[in-house]
Amino acid sequence: MRPRTVLGVLAAIAAVLLVPPLIGSAAGGGDGTQLRGLRVLVPNSPGGGYDITARTAARAMEDSGTSGAVEVFNLPGAGGTVGLGRTVNESGNDRLVMSMGLGVVGAVFTNSSPSTLADVTPIARLTQESEIVVVGKDSPYTSIGQLLAAWTADPGAVPVGGGSSPGGPDHLAPMLMAQAVGLEPSAVNYVSYDGGGELLAAVLGDKVAFGVSGLGEFAEQVAAGELRVLAVTSAERAPGLDAPTLTESGVDVEFTNWRGIVAPPGLDDAARAELVEAFTSLHGTPEWTEALETNGWDDAFLVGDDFGAFLASENDRVAGVLRELGLVS
Numbered sequence: 027m028r029p030r031t032v033l034g035v036l037a038a039i040a041a042v043l044l045v046p047p048l049i050g051s052a053a054g055g056g057d058g059t060q061l062r063g064l065r066v067l068v069p070n071s072p073g074g075g076y077d078i079t080a081r082t083a084a085r086a087m088e089d090s091g092t093s094g095a096v097e098v099f100n101l102p103g104a105g106g107t108v109g110l111g112r113t114v115n116e117s118g119n120d121r122l123v124m125s126m127g128l129g130v131v132g133a134v135f136t137n138s139s140p141s142t143l144a145d146v147t148p149i150a151r152l153t154q155e156s157e158i159v160v161v162g163k164d165s166p167y168t169s170i171g172q173l174l175a176a177w178t179a180d181p182g183a184v185p186v187g188g189g190s191s192p193g194g195p196d197h198l199a200p201m202l203m204a205q206a207v208g209l210e211p212s213a214v215n216y217v218s219y220d221g222g223g224e225l226l227a228a229v230l231g232d233k234v235a236f237g238v239s240g241l242g243e244f245a246e247q248v249a250a251g252e253l254r255v256l257a258v259t260s261a262e263r264a265p266g267l268d269a270p271t272l273t274e275s276g277v278d279v280e281f282t283n284w285r286g287i288v289a290p291p292g293l294d295d296a297a298r299a300e301l302v303e304a305f306t307s308l309h310g311t312p313e314w315t316e317a318l319e320t321n322g323w324d325d326a327f328l329v330g331d332d333f334g335a336f337l338a339s340e341n342d343r344v345a346g347v348l349r350e351l352g353l354v355s
Contacts, residue, residue, distance in 0.1 A: 061093040061304040066287075067124045068100045069109025073223020074189055075240045076106070079153065079285045080125035082321065083305075086313035092304060102220050105133025105191030107141065114141040116290040120297035123149060127285035131337075131344045132193025135354050143341060147293050148334040150305040151286035153242075153323035156260035157199045158269070160244060160253045161236045162229055170256040170275045173236055178207055185215040187234035189225040189243065192218065193348055195283040196225070199259050200238045201351050202279045203272065211351045229253065240283050241267075242321035264322065284326055286333060302329050 064087075066080045077100065084096035101109045106129055113124045124146070134142050159170060167173040177184045181204070188196025197216060204214045217234050219225040222243035229237040230252060241264055247253045248267070255269040259281040263271055272279045289301055308314050309327050318325055328336055348354040 060091065061087075061300065063121045064093055064304075065097045065099065065122050067109050067113060067122060068098060069102065069106035069124060069126060069130065070100070070189075070221040071102045071223055072100055072221070073226070073243075074221025075243050075283070075285060076125040076127060076129075077221065077223075078243060078321070079127075082317045083125075083152065083287075083308060083314070086311060086317050087304070087308050090308065090311035090313045092307045092311060104137045104139070105194055106130040107133050107137045107139035110134070110139065110143070110146070111141045113288065113290050114145045117292035119290050120293050120301065123287050123289045123301065125285065126288055127195070128198075128283050128340065128344070129190040129194030129196070131340050132195075132198060132348065133191050134193075134341075135345060135348055136191060136193035143288070143337050145291055146288040147291055147298055147301075148330065148337055149287040149289050149298075149301050150309075150330075151284055151326050151328040151333050151336060152305070152309075153286075153318065153321075154282050154284040154326035155241050155321075155323050156258040156264050157195060157238055157281055157283055158241050158244065158248075158255050158259070158264075158267075159203075159236060159238055159257040159272075160229060160248070160255055162232060163252055163254055164232075165236070165254065167236065167256065168254070170270065170272070170277075173256055174207055174275075174277070176235075177204075178209060181209055181213045182215050184235040185217050185233075187217045187219055187225050187228045187237045189219050189222040189237075189239050191220075192216070192353060193344065195240070195281070196238050198344070198347060199279070199281045201353075202281060202347070203238075203277055205351065206272075206277045206279050211353065242323050245322050266322075282324075286328075298330075305329065 068077045068080045080098050084098050087093040116122050161167050186200045190196040222239050228234050257272050258264045261280045
């Protein structure tokens with residue numbers, strides 16, 4: 027063989043050796059790393075909690091090398107149950123997941139959804155966070171006591187906005203507040219918005235007297251002084267916020283929201299395990315740790331069958347609360 031030919035062969039072999047092998051097939055990795063072709067369905071509008079969670083997780087997966095490019099797309103409607111129906115109809119599709127949370131649990135009941143969370147494949151619970159009671163910076167209410175006094179005196183004149191449909195966390199939290207201060211749920215003037223983005227515009231535009239939503243959704247506006255936090259719904263004060271808990275303020279309510287990832291039904295064991303491993307890998311990355319801190323989210327990681335058991339228990343809990351409030355039979 028001529029020297030030039032030998033050099034060409036050696037160069038070709040070296041080029042092959044220098045290309046990192048794909049783990050598994052081009053469609054995805056067998057151990058969850060370098061997962062390829064993943065799409066994340068967000069069942070509410072851009073700017074909401076599911077949307078922020080999905081886009082933050084996608085960015086962290088890409089930046090950490092846990093996955094290839096991740097596509098995030100929105101399919102809002104009916105408190106998340108339109109997206110849930112789409113996910114259920116994608117049976118066997120192991121490259122689609124849905125960002126979801128407590129709001130979808132309640133929306134299944136209040137929207138009489140034909141698809142339920144018993145129909146999906148649980149992948150991972152990622153975060154939990156406090157809800158916050160917020161007003162615009164120019165609101166006349168500067169304390170939770172002032173707001174509650176006005177609300178109990180004339181609840182119809184003090185509308186509350188939430189970024190979820192009836193049965194979602196932004197609805198359940200003020201309803202539980204109302205119950206705790208002696209208001210009938212039917213007296214509450216609750217205005218539903220499709221996600222935190224629409225709710226933010228309503229609060230800033232004085233279309234509602236106050237809003238209730240997740241801390242992470244409004245963290246930027248709170249930090250900028252555009253929103254004033256009057257109280258948090260969690261058992262403990264939120265770090266970095268000068269706001270009392272509801273219990274400190276004499277309102278016997280403790281409430282937290284959570285968010286996670288589910289996949290369509292009909293996945294085989296290998297496909298399910300691959301998705302679980304991908305989000306387990308994400309959970310261990312510095313990029314995700316930083317995202318939790320930046321957004322004020324608490325780590326609530328739970329995967330697979332344990333997450334499935336949690337979903338079942340939340341379904342029963344929310345059904346009980348909705349019945350107690352007289353919102354479902």
